[in-house]
Amino acid sequence: MRKIYIFDTTLRDGEQSPGVNLNMQEKVEIALQLEKLGVDRIEAGFPAASPGDLAGVNAVARAVKNASIIGLARSREQDIDAVHEALKGAQDPCIHLFLATSPIHRKHKLRMEKEQVLATAEAAIRYAKKYFDKIEFSPEDAGRTELDFLCEVTAMAIRAGATVVNIPDTVGYLNPSEFGNIFKTLKENVVGIEKIQLSAHCHDDLGMATANALAAVLNGADQIEGTINGIGERAGNTSLEEVVMALETRQDFFQAKSSLVLGEIARTSRLVSKLTGMVVPGNKAIVGANAFAHESGIHQDGMLKEKTTYEIMSPETIGLKDSKLVLGKHSGRHAFREKLVDMGYDMNDELLNATFAKFKDLADKKKNVTDEDIRALIEEKLIET
Ligand code: KIV
Ligand code: ZN
Numbered sequence: 001m002r003k004i005y006i007f008d009t010t011l012r013d014g015e016q017s018p019g020v021n022l023n024m025q026e027k028v029e030i031a032l033q034l035e036k037l038g039v040d041r042i043e044a045g046f047p048a049a050s051p052g053d054l055a056g057v058n059a060v061a062r063a064v065k066n067a068s069i070i071g072l073a074r075s076r077e078q079d080i081d082a083v084h085e086a087l088k089g090a091q092d093p094c095i096h097l098f099l100a101t102s103p104i105h106r107k108h109k110l111r112m113e114k115e116q117v118l119a120t121a122e123a124a125i126r127y128a129k130k131y132f133d134k135i136e137f138s139p140e141d142a143g144r145t146e147l148d149f150l151c152e153v154t155a156m157a158i159r160a161g162a163t164v165v166n167i168p169d170t171v172g173y174l175n176p177s178e179f180g181n182i183f184k185t186l187k188e189n190v191v192g193i194e195k196i197q198l199s200a201h202c203h204d205d206l207g208m209a210t211a212n213a214l215a216a217v218l219n220g221a222d223q224i225e226g227t228i229n230g231i232g233e234r235a236g237n238t239s240l241e242e243v244v245m246a247l248e249t250r251q252d253f254f255q256a257k258s259s260l261v262l263g264e265i266a267r268t269s270r271l272v273s274k275l276t277g278m279v280v281p282g283n284k285a286i287v288g289a290n291a292f293a294h295e296s297g298i299h300q301d302g303m304l305k306e307k308t309t310y311e312i313m314s315p316e317t318i319g320l321k322d323s324k325l326v327l328g329k330h331s332g333r334h335a336f337r338e339k340l341v342d343m344g345y346d347m348n349d350e351l352l353n354a355t356f357a358k359f360k361d362l363a364d365k366k367k368n369v370t371d372e373d374i375r376a377l378i379e380e381k382l383i384e385t
Contacts, residue, residue, distance in 0.1 A: 002256040004247060005223040006240060007199060008034050009043040010272055011060065012072055013237050014227035020276045024056045031060040033271050034228075035067050037264040039240075041223075043070040043096060047086035048079040054086045061090035068092040068134065075099040075124035084131040094134035096166070097124050101153050102141035114149060118156050125160035136164035138201065143169035143179065150182065151189050158192040164199050166225060169212060172205030172235060180215035187220045199223035202238045204230060209238040210285075214246055217256055224258075228272040229280050229287060241265050241286045241318070249313050265318035286318060293324040297332025300325050304334055327374070329363035343371060345378060355381045 011027050014020070022030070027044065034042050044060035045053045061069045069090040073079035075097055087093035099110075099121045106112050112120070121137065128135050137157040142150055154165050167182055174182075179202070187193055200216035200223070202209040213224045226238030244265070247257045269287035273280050282290045292315040294300050302309035303323060315323050325335045336356050340347060347355070358377050363369050 001251065004217060004221070004256050004258050005040045005197065005199075006038075006244065006258050006260060007041040007043065007070070007223050007225040008039040008227065008240060009201075009225055009237065010034070010227040010231065011056075012043040012045050013225075013233065014231040014272070014276070015045070016233045017231045017236070017276065017278060020231070020278065022056070022275060024052070024059045026275045027056045028059050028063045030272060030275060031064050033264070033268050035064050036261065037268045038259055038261040039067055040259070041068045041070055041094065043072060043225075045086075046072040047082040048073060048076075054082055057083075057086035058088065061087050061093065065091055068094050070094045070096050070136070072096045072098070073124075073128075075120050077124075077127055080124065080128050080131070083128075092134070093132060094136060094163075095128050095132045096136045096138065097121070097128060097162075098138040098140045098168075099124070100141050101139035101149060102144040103146070104144060105141050114152075118153065121153065122156050122160045125157060125162055129161045133163070135162045136166055136199065137162040138166040138168050140168055141170040142167045142182065143171065143174045147182065147185055151186060154186055154190045155192065158190070158196055162196060164197045164223065166199035166201050166223070167216070167221075168201040169203060169209075170201075172203035172209060174212060175206075175208060176211045176215035179212040180219040183216050183219035183221050197222040199225055200238075201225040203233065204235040204237065207235070209236070210242040210246065213238045213243050214254070217243075217247070217254055228268050229278065229284070231272070231276060231278050239285070241269060245286050245313060245318070248317075262317050263319040266320050291315075292320060292322075293326050295326045295328045296330040297335065300335035301332055304338060327359070327363070327369045328367065329360065331363070339374065340378075343374065351381065 015022055031042055044057040047054040047057050057071050071083035071086050073083045073095055083095045101117055125135055125137055139145060139153045157165050169179060198221050200213050200221045202212040224243050226240040228240055230236040230239030244258045244260050247254050251257055280287055282288050294303050299310045333356055355377055
């Protein structure tokens with residue numbers, strides 16, 4: 001089975017979510033949990049952005065022993081020096097350099113011709129080489145870059161000494177077949193491509209970040225970048241837990257998997273949500289509160305007979321206790337009876353039917369019927385009889 005490397009950027013791209021600001025201790029706490037989760041690489045921040053970010057990256061670099069620690073840098077000497085400073089003490093340091101390559105960014109942001117972009121990126125990679133063995137280079141906005149120019153940029157990065165070339169769909173513009181085709185084209189056309197790892201970095205502006213990352217895997221990507229809970233700029237980044245569980249659940253299809261400790265997924269998600277203040281939507285795949293909850297009678301009946309009827313993965317795999325059967329107006333007698341048994345009530349059919357009728361009346365008025373509500377219904381019924 002081919003291994004897919006997991007590059008976590010919760011502490012860098014994730015922290016770029018509007019309103020999120022992690023202090024040094026919080027960064028270290030998340031990094032140590034990511035280490036337990038078994039991610040291969042942790043992008044800890046952008047040291048040139050502020051002295052606080054440099055200190056945060058350094059604290060992570062010194063605390064984490066079992067993952068490569070990465071600092072982001074623009075293709076400028078001062079940024080590279082800042083990453084060098086920040087990664088002192090790291091067991092396995094790596095620099096992540098980027099420079100935009102798309103026509104829109106070249107014209108409006110960089111005001112550079114293609115030749116200047118190539119020369120600037122090459123000079124930065126060669127400068128970084130004096131400090132680092134591991135260098136990742138990202139052609140920012142690769143998703144909107146001409147394919148032939150992207151091949152040229154990738155070939156240049158390999159010649160200059162990059163060890164990973166990352167393809168960012170910076171604005172979440174592409175669809176899976178277009179994004180997959182970039183990887184196929186690079187693999188088929190760039191001289192020396194077998195010497196480096198190819199990586200995918202997607203954003204979720206059109207809700208396609210996970211699908212695009214998986215399309216990259218199908219077309220030969222070695223590494224997926226993303227964040228826990230999919231947090232990040234605008235609509236966010238690829239959700240790592242989604243990619244990892246898709247690979248795990250559909251190994252038959254992808255023939256590739258990560259080496260993550262899956263049982264740490266739920267804990268990591270909760271920690272990131274707590275420290276960033278970014279609430280996970282209930283219906284979020286894998287880690288949302290409803291991802292393993294069943295409300296309708298038909299589904300609950302199926303679940304009580306055999307869990308695989310309505311669950312393609314088990315909650316225990318990601319470190320949760322169990323699936324939830326939520327009682328509401330769509331629930332049936334089978335789930336209701338199970339609930340009563342769970343709560344320690346042993347009722348004859350007549351009492352059960354009478355209580356079930358009362359429950360349905362209540363469920364019509366109330367979204368979620370709690371254990372307290374059910375207890376009250378039973379007490380009321382017992383008093384009547
Ligand atoms: O989305 C992006 O282009 C980035 C780069 C810095 C890799 O985050
Ligand atoms: Zn990004």
